[in-house]
Amino acid sequence: MGKVKKATKKYNQKHLKGELERRNKNKKAQQQHKKRELAKRKRGDAEGEGDDTELFTGIEEVDDLANFAGSSIKGVDDDLGRFMQADPENEDRSASDDEYNTSALLGGSDDETEGSDDDADIDDDDVKDESGASDGGSGEEDGGDSDDEETVFKKELKAMKEKDPAFFQFMEKNDPGSLRILEQDSEGEGSDGEDAEMDEDEEEEEDEKAESTGAIEVTTKLLVDWEREIKRDYSLRALKKLLLAFYAASHMDSENGESGDTPYRIQGMRIFNKTVSTAIRAVPKALGHHAPVVGGRVDRKSKKWSVVQALIKSYLASLLELQGQMSDAAMIQYLLKECERMVPYFACFVRYTRELVRGLLRQFGSTAADDGVRIMALLTLRQLVAISPAEIVDMALKGLYLTYVRSSNVKNMASLTTIQLMRNCGVELYGNDAHASYQHAFVYIRQLAIHLRNSMQLRSKESFRAIYNWQFVNSLDFWTEVLATYCGDRAEEKPELCSTLESLVYPLSQIILGVARLVPTAKYFPLRLRCIGLLLRLSSATGVYIPVLPMIIEVLESPEFLGRRPVKSTLKPLALDVHLKAPAEYEHTRVYLEAVLECVFGLLADAIASQSVRIAFPEWTVPVTLQLRRWRKHVGKSWVRFSKQLQGLLDKIDQTSRLVQQHRNNVEFGPSNFGAANRFMNTVDPDNTPVGVYASSLRNVRAQQRATLLKAEMEA
Structure with missing residues (x-):
């Protein structure tokens, strides 16, 4: 060993001991900090994703993982071992991962990492031997031992910088004093010739830095070459380059300007489109080879997972960024299909799963989104929820329901159709998990009941507005459709969900009845008739009897029809479906009351048809037929068209009563046999009875009228 310089001796005597003590002190503090951070990650995020506000760039982590997997934990300082164990990205690594050659997978040769192995594999025996040689050969004063310690320390720092640049950067930020020794005596080191040449790893690192600062422009030839290598050899090196280019393309219009961190630059829309299409075409196949999906889930216990997970995260981050920037419906739908294909990989990272859910809900509730985008967002969301x-x-x-409520303000027939589609999508999603669906349904139905109770107690205009609005009414419509679907139409498909949700039928029906009777004036006939329709839907689907006929008769016997002559008007016909209350100019007019009567007779036919196969149907219809005949006698002269329509309904009721009596004449059980009574005429469809056929014809007429109004709005 060469002669020790005076500056080195002076540093050893005055500063080295203090630096080593401070280094040990900082090391302990860092270890405690890492333990606390790891405990927080384990409590807050099972995947250890860290801060949700930062998105992964996909550049540094790939290189760090390559260095981690290519080196041995035993061959470096204990700090590096603890750093590896505390790294959330490497918690699931097994002991055999250290023997896995990552450099070969990235496209390099084994020789590229052998040059620095000797510097990295420094243990305590080497330190003792070297210090002993220094004692015997130098003959200097007390500075010999400290000089050897300094040399060993400098070698360890250099090896750490080469083998683990991530931890070296960590030390620079948190303990820069311990690295100051590398800056001492740089001229002397140059004269001794110890660092005269760089090894192959350092040269390669410098080349990569030069490329990154130069920002290589992506060309069609580069994309073709990368895609060919990925398809032929599943090259991780080519995959990494393609992902970096894809990341640059996805962040071209980013507000944060993060695309400047990548070594590639995208110029022009043609290259942008080519980069995106190449990445979406080639990356999933390569990821499927290195991290295959088995049974709908990714195997994260394989050796390659520690290497490719950073690449997967980079691809997912780019997809999410690109999806948030697009405004074209076809492009959004194309990216949503790709997200659906990558759902098993999204499920591996909680942070990106949350980002995906937020993006899907944003597309689902966007006013500019078309029906195809909403359906695609729902399909992706349903697949994600399943795993x-x-x-x-x-x-x-929760997000889907709140998005639906925020978007449920009806303005015209077109918005009503969109809300109906969103409602159907939400109902589909609520059929995946019985326990979670019941919890959410219970909470939100209870909130509706609390709002209704407060309004009934206060009896003020403000409290009535909290109930008589489209958000509240469409919320009732949403939960009615959920219960009618899974407790009626699809009860046999999902018996567990049916048994869980059926207890909510009674409280929901009570809320709807309370809303319908909150303000029983003629102005709010549209809302009242809408509530009657919800009750009919709930009753006919679930088989639970809900008395809606009295509510319908109350509308017919209101003073608007019996005690007041309607005002003639030249206003255009009113569509009750898009109104909760009558506009001021329509109040007491014949146009408005005709629309009400048309809706009333449709609901009346549906209510009677839903009970047309009951064994007590002839007796059940006696009160309603008497009231309808009385109304026709006293009011029918003023409403000739509806009087004829009512007479047709009464005839169909009589025909259905005779049909039921014919079936009753052949039964062999008594009134006490409730099981047999419930099975009476269970093979007959209510829509095939005379009154059921009549009700179906009225529904078809109303559907045609809605289609005509919708077409007129679209053409206007």
């Missing part, structure tokens, strides 16, 4: 933990399921169910 995600409970917190993601809750987030998706």
Whole structure:
């Protein structure tokens, strides 16, 4: 060993001991900090994703993982071993991962990493031997031992910088004093010739830095070459370059300007489109080779997972960024299909799963989105919910319902159709998890009941407005459709969901009855008739009897028809479906009351048809037929068209009563046999009875009228 310089001796005597003590002190503090951070990650995020506000760039982590997997934990300082164990990206690594040659997978040769192995593999025996040689050969004063310690320390720092640049950067930020020794005596080191040449790893690192600062422009030839290598050899090196280019393309219009961090630059829309299409075409196949999906889930216990997970995260981050920037419906739908294909990979990272759920809900509730985008967002969300933990399921169910409520303000027939589609999509999603669906349904139905109770107690205009609005009414419509679907139409498909949700039928029906009777004036006939329609839907689907006929008769016997002559008007016909109350100019007019009567007779036919196969149907219809005949006698002269329509309904009721009596004449059980009575005429469809056929014809007429109004609005 060469002669020790005076500056080195002076540093050893005055500063080295203090630096080593401070280094040890900082090391302990860092270890405690890492333990606390790891405990927080384990409590807050099972995947250890860290801060949700930062998106992964996909550049540094790939290189760090390559260095981690290519080196041995035993061959470096204990700090590096603890750093590896505390890294959330490497918690699931097994002991055999250290023997896995990542450099070969990235496209390099084994020789590229052998040059620095000797510097990295420094253990305590080497330190002792070297210090002993220094004692015997130098003959200097007390500075010999400290000089050897300094040399060993400098070698360890250099090896750490070469083998683990991530931890070296960490030390620079948190303990820069311990690295100051590398800056001492740089001229002397140059004269001794110890660092005269760079090894192959350092040269390669410098080349990569030069490329990154130069921002290589992506060309069609580069994309073709990368895609060919990926398809032929599943090259991780080519895959990494393609992902970096894809990341640059997806962040071209980013507000944060993060695309400047990548070594590639995208110029022009043609290259942008080519980069995106190449990445979406080639990357999923390569990821499927290195991290295959088995049974709908990714195998994260394989050796390659520690290498490719950073690449997967980069691809998912780019997809999410690109999806948020697009405004074209066809492009959004194309990206949503790709997200649906990558759902098993999204499920591996909780942070990106949350980002995906937020993006899907944003597309689902966007006013500019078309029906295809909404349906695609729902399909992706449903597939994600099926394999995600409970917190993601809750987030998706809650977010979808709130998105539906915020978007449920009806303005015209077109918005009514959109809301109907969103409602059907939400009902589909609520059929995946019985426990979570019941919890959300119970909470939100209870909130509706609380609002109704407060309004009934206060009896003020403000409290009535809290109930008589489209958000509240469409919320009732949403939960009615959920219960009618899974407790009626599809009860046999999902018996567990049916048994869980059926207890909510009674409280929901009570809320709807309370809303219908909150303000029983003629102005709010549209809302009242809408509530009657919800009750009919709930009753006919679930088989639970709900007395709606008295509510319909109350409308017919109101003073608007019996005690007041309607005002003639030249206003155009009113569509009750898009109104909760009558506009001021329509109040007491014949146009408005004709629309009400048309809706009333349709609901009346539906209510009677839903009970047309009951064994007590002839007796059940006696009160209503008497009241209808009385109304026709006293009011029919003023409403000739509806009087004839009512007479047709009464005839169909009589025909259905005779049909039921014919079947009753052949029964062999008594009134006490409730099981047999419930099975009476269970093979006959209510729509095939005379009154059922009549009700179906009225529904078809109303559907045609809605289609005509919708077409007129679209053409206007």
